[in-house]
Amino acid sequence: xxxxxxxxxxxxxxxxxxxxxxxxxxxxxxxxxxxxxxxxxxxxxxxxxxxxxxxxxxxxxxxxxxxxxxxxxxxxxxxxxxxxxxxxxxxxxxxxxxxxxxxxxxxxxxxxxxxxxxxxxxxxxxxxxxxxxxxxxxxxxxxxxxxxxxxxxxxxxxxxxxxxxxxxxxxxxxxxxxxxxxxxxxxxxxxxxxxxxxxxxxxxxxxxxxxxxxxxxxxxxxxxxxxxxxxxxxxxxxxxxxxxxxxxxxxxxxxxxxxxxxxxxxx
Amino acid sequence: xxxxxxxxxxxxxxxxxxxxxxxxxxxxxxxxxxxxxxxxxxxxxxxxxxxxxxxxxxxxxxxxxxxxxxxxxxxxxxxxxxxxxxxxxxxxxxxxxxxxxxxxxxxxxxxxxxxxxxxxxxxxxxxxxxxxxxxxxxxxxxxxxxxxxxxxxxxxxxxxxxxxxxxxxxxxxxxxxxxxxxxxxxxxxxxxxxxxxxxxxxxxxxxxxxxxxxxxxxxxxxxxxxxxxxxxxxxxxxxxxxxxxxxxxxxxxxxxxxxxxxxxxxxxxxxxxxxxxxxxxxxxxxxxxxxxxxxxxxxxxxxxxxxxxxxxxxxxxxxxxxxxxxxxx
Ligand SMILES: Nc1ncnc2c1ncn2[C@@H]1O[C@H](COP(=O)(O)OP(=O)(O)OP(=O)(O)O)[C@@H](O)[C@H]1O
Ligand SMILES: [Mg+2]
Numbered sequence: 001x002x003x004x005x006x007x008x009x010x011x012x013x014x015x016x017x018x019x020x021x022x023x024x025x026x027x028x029x030x031x032x033x034x035x036x037x038x039x040x041x042x043x044x045x046x047x048x049x050x051x052x053x054x055x056x057x058x059x060x061x062x063x064x065x066x067x068x069x070x071x072x073x074x075x076x077x078x079x080x081x082x083x084x085x086x087x088x089x090x091x092x093x094x095x096x097x098x099x100x101x102x103x104x105x106x107x108x109x110x111x112x113x114x115x116x117x118x119x120x121x122x123x124x125x126x127x128x129x130x131x132x133x134x135x136x137x138x139x140x141x142x143x144x145x146x147x148x149x150x151x152x153x154x155x156x157x158x159x160x161x162x163x164x165x166x167x168x169x170x171x172x173x174x175x176x177x178x179x180x181x182x183x184x185x186x187x188x189x190x191x192x193x194x195x196x197x198x199x200x201x202x203x204x205x206x207x208x209x210x211x212x213x214x215x216x217x218x219x220x221x222x223x224x225x226x227x228x229x230x231x232x233x234x235x236x237x238x239x240x241x242x243x244x245x246x247x248x249x250x251x252x253x254x255x256x257x258x259x260x261x262x263x264x265x266x267x
Numbered sequence: 268x269x270x271x272x273x274x275x276x277x278x279x280x281x282x283x284x285x286x287x288x289x290x291x292x293x294x295x296x297x298x299x300x301x302x303x304x305x306x307x308x309x310x311x312x313x314x315x316x317x318x319x320x321x322x323x324x325x326x327x328x329x330x331x332x333x334x335x336x337x338x339x340x341x342x343x344x345x346x347x348x349x350x351x352x353x354x355x356x357x358x359x360x361x362x363x364x365x366x367x368x369x370x371x372x373x374x375x376x377x378x379x380x381x382x383x384x385x386x387x388x389x390x391x392x393x394x395x396x397x398x399x400x401x402x403x404x405x406x407x408x409x410x411x412x413x414x415x416x417x418x419x420x421x422x423x424x425x426x427x428x429x430x431x432x433x434x435x436x437x438x439x440x441x442x443x444x445x446x447x448x449x450x451x452x453x454x455x456x457x458x459x460x461x462x463x464x465x466x467x468x469x470x471x472x473x474x475x476x477x478x479x480x481x482x483x484x485x486x487x488x489x490x491x492x493x494x495x496x497x498x499x500x501x502x503x504x505x506x507x508x509x510x511x512x513x514x515x516x517x518x519x520x521x522x523x524x525x526x527x528x529x530x531x532x533x534x535x536x537x538x539x540x541x542x543x544x545x546x547x548x549x550x551x552x553x554x555x556x557x558x559x560x561x562x563x564x565x566x567x568x569x570x571x572x573x574x575x576x577x578x579x580x581x582x583x584x585x586x587x588x589x590x591x592x593x594x595x596x
Binding site for chain 2: 187
């Protein structure tokens, strides 16, 4: 009796997990199918396998320029938001600042605002300030919405941080600067990197803000794809999506390998 | 291995966190080089705060901290050259056991070869040879404790500070570590300030004990003095079991249960009856209600096959007047 109940529970557990995984991965699977389906329009069921959409994507100068720009912007955003987010988190968690809670809410607010509003607001400010639409302005816009991710993950690590560990380093003779580099930074690093990965993806996939801040001929990949889709809806879009997914996964794996995501302090 | 141990002097040190309640109130201590000195008292009495002021983690509001004859009140933590063992161990989770122990030596910029050698010796001393490459997360509580001890002592500090270092261990391991810590301290000759709220631990390990209460020092003395000759009602009550008799005003007298002798009634002494009897193996603890209404605890060693006394048995209690201590406050 109890064995059968146990089995039923197990079956239910696997069924539920299977459903969740299917739900999460099905769109990717469909895109993958479209990317290799030779019909010149997106259709189902697939009729064969081809790499022509990938060829088209990689041989198009517009796509390649956009991909390159998107990558550069995303890497800049990754670095900037890790620096700014980690510094903010340290100041908020450690700085004894008056109104730290209000400040935290303020720094998190770009997450709550619809990105299209952020984009519009930045567009108008840049216009008023006479800045125009340079790439660094785009990077700043992306960073604005990416920093909260790093802030959140780093604050979570700092929240569970045992400060006695830093005191132990101090009494062993480590100066405040050495404590920061030998103890604090290594321990918050997994949180910063985890947030940085979000930041990269937020920038790489960013559409609403980019829409306002890019110049014609200087568009990021999502904007180019959007414009392309207005006229053509062929497999090149799906191929571009697959490339994006592979990029994102590569970044996660690369950061994991280079910096490490293993958390010594639980998130 | 030997270290140069240092004396520690707290000179009228006070500290308040909030400006109202005194966490440490006018504490003066003179700790001798090489002494095992315990700060003992109930939770919240200011033991940790006192230790943290010696380490430099907390600033003092008033008073001076002098170590080895040098006033270090304004010296930052990392220049104080002390060892410290934390209750939570505070090991570096991202470093191996060997790296943890090497940390203080690296900060002192010692040559690599010497660091390797001293780490090896320190780990051998706490019987952790072979654990060099583990991370703290892969060790038991007792092993982490030893790593913390090795990390604090490998720098050969003149002063070692321990804040309830054995608090997280189970009873058996705790007793073993008490013994080992004491042995290590004597071997190194280091001055050790030991914080605990466990009176048995303090009595068993210390050369001298300062009993603290509400930020103040109640009494300083050897374990025997603290136990046999408590000066205040607080100390008498806090350490072991004792019979307190109120005197005039705030004065009182007290006697330990094992100093009271149970005799047959009618031969003088204080008459009463056995109220309860707790057989505790080596001895039996009786609660006797005297005919004048007072309740008195008596501890009687179980020698031979003396049977446990019956409840309600009439007895007469007596003691050597010299064993009665006078208390103030
Ligand atoms: N960081 C702090 N901020 C404010 N008050 C504090 C702080 N640390 C300690 N206190 C207060 O100071 C007093 C002494 O605390 P302390 O930690 O020194 O006690 P303790 O004797 O070590 O107690 P325990 O045995 O529980 O560890 C307590 O009343 C405590 O509430
Ligand atoms: Mg304490």
